[in-house]
Amino acid sequence: xxxxxxxxxxxxxxxxxxxxxxxxxxxxxxxxxxxxxxxxxxxxxxxxxxxxxxxxxxxxxxxxxxxxxxxxxxxxxxxxxxxxxxxxxxxxxxxxxxxxxxxxxxxxxxxxxxxxxxxxxxxxxxxxxxxxxxxxxxxxxxxxxxxxxxxxxxxxxxxxxxxxxxxxxxxxxxxxxxxxxxxxxxxxxxxxxxxxxxxxxxxxxxxxxxxxxxxxxxxxxxxxxxxxxxxxxxxxxxxxxxxxxxxxxxxxxxxxxxxxxxxxxxxxxxxxxxxxxxxxxxxxxxxxxxxxxxxxxxxxxxxxxxxxxxxxxxxxxxxxxxxxxxxxxxxxxxxxxxxxxxxxxxxxxxxxxxxxxxxxxxxxxxxxxxxxxxxxxxxxxxxxxxxxxxxxxxxxxxxxxxxxxxxxxxxxxxxxxxxxxxxxxxxxxxxxxxxxxxxxxxxxxxxxxxxxxxxxxxxxxxxxxxxxxxxxxxxxxxxxxxxxxxxxxxxxxxxxxxxxxxxxxxxxxxxxxxxxxxxxxxxxxxxxxxxxxxxxxxxxxxxxxxxxxxxxxxxxxxxxxxxxxxxxxxxxxxxxxxxxxxxxxxxxxxxxxxxxxxxxxxxxxxxxxxxxxxxxxxxxxxxxxxxxxxxxxxxxxxxxxxxxxxxxxxxxxxxxxxxxxxxxxxxxxxxxxxxxxxxxxxxxxxxxxxxxxxxxxxxxxxxxxxxxxxxxxxxxxxxxxxxxxxxxxxxxxxxxxxxxxxxxxxxxx
Amino acid sequence: xxxxxxxxxxxxxxxxxxxxxxxxxxxxxxxxxxxxxxxxxxxxxxxxxxxxxxxxxxxxxxxxxxxxxxxxxxxxxxxxxxxxxxxxxxxxxxxxxxxxxxxxxxxxxxxxxxxxxxxxxxxxxxxxxxxxxxxxxxxxxxxxxxxxxxxxxxxxxxxxxxxxxxxxxxxxxxxxxxxxxxxxxxxxxxxxxxxxxxxxxx
Numbered sequence: 001x002x003x004x005x006x007x008x009x010x011x012x013x014x015x016x017x018x019x020x021x022x023x024x025x026x027x028x029x030x031x032x033x034x035x036x037x038x039x040x041x042x043x044x045x046x047x048x049x050x051x052x053x054x055x056x057x058x059x060x061x062x063x064x065x066x067x068x069x070x071x072x073x074x075x076x077x078x079x080x081x082x083x084x085x086x087x088x089x090x091x092x093x094x095x096x097x098x099x100x101x102x103x104x105x106x107x108x109x110x111x112x113x114x115x116x117x118x119x120x121x122x123x124x125x126x127x128x129x130x131x132x133x134x135x136x137x138x139x140x141x142x143x144x145x146x147x148x149x150x151x152x153x154x155x156x157x158x159x160x161x162x163x164x165x166x167x168x169x170x171x172x173x174x175x176x177x178x179x180x181x182x183x184x185x186x187x188x189x190x191x192x193x194x195x196x197x198x199x200x201x202x203x204x205x206x207x208x209x210x211x212x213x214x215x216x217x218x219x220x221x222x223x224x225x226x227x228x229x230x231x232x233x234x235x236x237x238x239x240x241x242x243x244x245x246x247x248x249x250x251x252x253x254x255x256x257x258x259x260x261x262x263x264x265x266x267x268x269x270x271x272x273x274x275x276x277x278x279x280x281x282x283x284x285x286x287x288x289x290x291x292x293x294x295x296x297x298x299x300x301x302x303x304x305x306x307x308x309x310x311x312x313x314x315x316x317x318x319x320x321x322x323x324x325x326x327x328x329x330x331x332x333x334x335x336x337x338x339x340x341x342x343x344x345x346x347x348x349x350x351x352x353x354x355x356x357x358x359x360x361x362x363x364x365x366x367x368x369x370x371x372x373x374x375x376x377x378x379x380x381x382x383x384x385x386x387x388x389x390x391x392x393x394x395x396x397x398x399x400x401x402x403x404x405x406x407x408x409x410x411x412x413x414x415x416x417x418x419x420x421x422x423x424x425x426x427x428x429x430x431x432x433x434x435x436x437x438x439x440x441x442x443x444x445x446x447x448x449x450x451x452x453x454x455x456x457x458x459x460x461x462x463x464x465x466x467x468x469x470x471x472x473x474x475x476x477x478x479x480x481x482x483x484x485x486x487x488x489x490x491x492x493x494x495x496x497x498x499x500x501x502x503x504x505x506x507x508x509x510x511x512x513x514x515x516x517x518x519x520x521x522x523x524x525x526x527x528x529x530x531x532x533x534x535x536x537x538x539x540x541x542x543x544x545x546x547x548x549x550x551x552x553x554x555x556x557x558x559x560x561x562x563x564x565x566x567x568x569x570x571x572x573x574x575x576x577x578x579x580x581x582x583x584x585x586x587x588x589x590x591x592x593x594x595x596x597x598x599x600x601x602x603x604x605x606x607x608x609x610x611x612x613x614x615x616x617x618x619x620x621x622x623x624x625x626x627x628x629x630x631x632x633x634x635x636x637x638x639x640x641x642x643x644x645x646x647x648x649x650x651x652x653x654x655x656x657x658x659x660x661x662x663x664x665x666x667x668x669x670x671x672x673x674x675x676x677x678x679x680x681x682x683x684x685x686x687x688x689x690x691x692x693x694x695x696x697x698x699x700x701x702x703x704x705x706x707x708x709x710x711x712x713x714x715x716x717x718x719x720x721x722x723x724x725x726x727x728x729x730x731x732x733x734x735x736x737x738x739x740x741x742x743x744x745x746x747x748x749x
Numbered sequence: 750x751x752x753x754x755x756x757x758x759x760x761x762x763x764x765x766x767x768x769x770x771x772x773x774x775x776x777x778x779x780x781x782x783x784x785x786x787x788x789x790x791x792x793x794x795x796x797x798x799x800x801x802x803x804x805x806x807x808x809x810x811x812x813x814x815x816x817x818x819x820x821x822x823x824x825x826x827x828x829x830x831x832x833x834x835x836x837x838x839x840x841x842x843x844x845x846x847x848x849x850x851x852x853x854x855x856x857x858x859x860x861x862x863x864x865x866x867x868x869x870x871x872x873x874x875x876x877x878x879x880x881x882x883x884x885x886x887x888x889x890x891x892x893x894x895x896x897x898x899x900x901x902x903x904x905x906x907x908x909x910x911x912x913x914x915x916x917x918x919x920x921x922x923x924x925x926x927x928x929x930x931x932x933x934x935x936x937x938x939x940x941x942x943x944x945x946x947x948x949x950x951x
Contacts, residue, residue, distance in 0.1 A: 031766040035909035042764050042910055046932050061766050064801040623768045637776040640783055641769055684796030 001183065002208070003562070004167045005176075005555035006473025007405065009193060011458040012146065012182035013339035013444070015428045018044045019180030022142035024053045026166060027077065027152015027740065031061035032623045034186055037338075041065070048180075051142060053135050055080065055127075056152060057618050057741070058648075058691045059684040068135055071686060074616050074741025075156055075572035076125040081165045082569070083121030084136045085113040088172055093140035095174025101488030102472060103171050104480070105558030108566045124569070124580060140173060144180035150188065151620075155740040157586060157600065160733035161567035168557050168567070176555070177459035179429075187338035189626060190328070194336030197405060197445075198398070202244030202594060207402035209531070211241045218532045222401040224377035235267050243594050245271070246735045248284060251293025252596045261289075263597045272298040277358055278325060280628020282309045282697040285737035287724040288673045291315075291700070303361055306630040307713045309697035312705050322710070325358055326351040333391035334415050341430075341442020341454070342410055344419040359390060399450075403531050403549075406446020408539060409454065418442060430456045440468060448539045448549060459555075461493045465548050469493035474504045474551025480560065487552045496546035504551035505530045505538050514545045563587055563732055573603050573729040574670055574743040576610045576688065587732050594735050603728055613670050613743035615653070616689035619722045620740075629695030633715035645696040645719025648682035649746075653690075657748055664749040666702075667692075669725035669742065676702045676749050677720050690746065692722040694739070700724065754917035755812065755831030756874060758905075759925060760805045764912030767792050767803035774907035775807075775872070779892025784859045787872040788904050805904070805913050807872035808833060808854040816846035816855065831918075832874045837890050840868040874915070875902040 002008035014037040030038045044050035054066040063069045088094050089110050099106050118129035139145050147170050153162040167183050175181035187193050199206040209215040220227035231237050245253045256270035257263040274297050294314035302308035303323040330351040334342050366375040378397045379388035392412040399410045424433045425441035432439045443454035455468035463469030471487050486501025502513050506529040527533030530549035542549045558565050571581045587600040624641045625632040632638045659665045661681040668674045685691050698718025729738030772788045788807035794800035810833045817825035824839035847855040858867040877894030880887035905915040914921045
């Protein structure tokens with residue numbers, strides 16, 4: 001996404017889905033994961049006669065509400081989308097003008113799409129050719145169409161290719177930057193977008209600034225700390241710019257390449273302590289390895305309102321600390337929703353018993369580690385204060401620093417006013433009434449200035465920049481292979497002084513692009529470019545001239561820095577089709593991938609996995625639970641809905657193994673691990689695959705670990721974690737685990 | 750709400766996604782024992798394309814309530830607004846009402862034999878019971894009385910897709926009628942012409 005057009009976020013909003021005429025839901029299950037948001041899908045059907053198309057390996061609650069359902073084989077999303085593109089280009093259903101003016105590199109996609117005829121797609125994906133033709137025809141002819149996805153597209157070894165081809169499909173049809181169109185990626189948890197924006201990531205500073213020296217210099221200055229002090233905290237200066245470990249593979253950092261584990265590149269040492277704040281690490285792939293990692297740590301600290309089941313999983317007896325963290329009701333601050341909009345959350349009660357808020361825990365830790373003053377300095381800068389007020393000053397600090405995604409408009413005062421007046425906005429367009437006129441609900445970023453009303457619909461050139469319009473971001477240079485990467489003639493946002501494409505705005509080009517002359521004082525105060533201009537002169541001047549500070553460029557179908565320049569099909573590391581593995585092999589093994597050597601082709605070809613492990617395995621969520629399920633299973637009424645861990649299995653598959661409805665079964669993984677779960681007969685899965693929820697913990701490979709819960713903390717429901725048997729496999733760019741489609745073997749227990 | 754209003758539930762099967770928000774909200778609000786399901790979500794033909802439907806079911810507060818007609822101790826009473834309630838002090842737990850009810854709404858505690866411990870429990874449309882409104886005893890026996898506070902019953906308030914509707918039956922039928930009539934809005938109503946049949950390129 002970010003590599004296609006600038007930002008990796010939902011482009012439209014849940015409310016805007018009501019404007020769609022066709023909705024493809026690809027590897028997502030909003031009826032279960034976003035039940036309240038799903039009303040907009042249903043309303044689109046009711047009010048707009050929109051057709052819902054669901055593409056998923058498992059028949060979900062969302063599929064039950066669909067007009068068309070395709071049961072695709074896990075990990076074959078790319079062939080399916082190329083199959084659609086094949087028909088779109090062949091029949092001339094693509095938007096030629098849009099592609100010419102606003103997209104770079106589509107010719108390569110057209111070439112690749114030619115290979116994917118409906119018959120070929122049917123063989124690889126398992127979706128009948130007639131159905132592919134029917135769906136593509138419907139989708140291409142129903143404008144606008146929106147494309148929804150979630151973890152079903154991302155959690156694959158080539159997930160980063162999936163999430164590029166889906167935007168390309170929308171670009172081909174000209175479905176971008178319009179009401180009812182867009183790529184609407186649904187974020188899974190409360191404030192995931194906010195957490196990502198604030199860099200709960202190991203490869204960037206907050207606001208996606210990256211880890212370059214320039215970025216560190218900018219942040220040192222903005223945080224009010226000495227750059228040399230900051231770099232002195234690292235082993236050496238070069239380690240400042242290196243990516244860290246990821247959530248998916250931190251345990252490899254502990255195991256240090258011993259006993260056949262993947263080698264690490266961590267300055268000659270391994271990880272010794274683990275500090276977890278509100279993360280259900282028992283819902284991460286390869287639980288046996290997670291356990292091994294936990295067992296080999298010197299110290300584990302777990303901060304959560306409920307007992308984090310990492311403490312139950314590990315055999316470690318000493319130096320495991322469980323800190324009671326406060327819940328959302330016991331603290332306040334801003335949270336960011338899936339559509340980049342922000343809301344203020346107020347405190348309902350003071351933290352109860354010994355619980356402390358997350359920020360208090362962090363402050364106390366910073367004090368003990370001796371950098372509390374530096375840690376909190378940034379909050380005092382704006383008004384040159386002696387002390388700070390939490391969380392208002394933290395929110396204002398974010399607004400002051402983060403220009404890349406346009407958070408300048410997100411001051412604490414504005415966010416509070418928005419939330420207090422949330423009844424004064426239109427539910428579909430998000431436009432404000434009365435006092436809130438001129439603002440969109442939640443000020444969806446980018447909100448370029450302190451008076452900008454937000455941008456509910458990314459890349460929409462039919463609105464002026466001041467009203468939330470913009471072209472694609474100029475992020476990948478001005479030209480590639482001799483081709484101009486700026487947008488074509490006449491494709492600038494409405495009311496712009498520039499009618500064509502233009503580069504991102506810098507102090508150097510601002511006068512030329514905007515056709516203005518800066519005063520001597522402005523020249524003195526202006527920052528180097530729009531991303532680091534804390535004076536806000538660039539943004540303010542841009543608004544006056546109708547210019548998007550980040551430029552107006554073409555989206556790119558081709559990413560020349562990726563292993564696959566255009567998305568290519570590659571079979572999952574564990575594929576049931578060994579014949580196709582030869583034709584579509586995985587990537588070469590990747591050295592030092594987020595500090596860990598990661599296997600691709602060597603794992604895929606280690607043996608013919610499908611012989612021993614013939615059944616596909618898909619994991620997913622239940623409506624009554626989220627994440628690792630710690631807090632949900634501790635609720636009597638939620639636990640009662642699914643009191644036991646189960647596996648959905650087709651009666652015919654179960655029958656072959658003598659497994660009856662409700663009896664126990666073993667599931668074995670290629671990694672040599674196994675789990676014992678209850679069989680649940682279901683027609684939602686075909687005979688070649690099984691489905692399991694991933695919210696359970698407390699059992700491990702057949703053993704009940706319930707005795708390990710501290711007194712009075714055992715949840716109402718415990719069970720095997722599906723992730724004990726999810727397979728090895730990580731995305732080539734992001735390292736997200738390949739949990740949506742591995743292999744397994746089953747037997748009666 | 751008009752003076753003659755009769756309060757009804759209606760569950761729109763095109764909207765219900767079986768999220769169980771209603772049943773969990775109900776259990777939580779009235780602090781029900783684990784085996785009492787005042788409200789349940791039923792899914793038919795699970796996993797079969799085109800045939801899977803879900804509905805949220807509880808006491809339907811019938812105008813001509815069969816439970817009331819068969820009760821040997823006459824513990825039921827129907828309010829003017831149509832809500833069917835019962836008096837737990839009169840109930841003997843015989844379960845005749847369960848036999849009579851077409852929806853399986855009456856619930857009995859499973860931790861004792863019929864008649865020994867278990868008096869019947871069912872959906873009150875969040876309107877409490879015959880005890881003094883909002884008294885401690887009413888709360889203990891029948892759960893919250895939200896209607897007396899002018900609030901919507903908790904199940905419908907929590908419904909994530911607004912499939913479950915509750916209120917004046919006339920208004921509910923208006924809301925549902927609007928949904929049904931608007932379905933198909935924007936659909937092609939003109940007869941098939943040349944371009945539809947053969948495409949615009951020919």
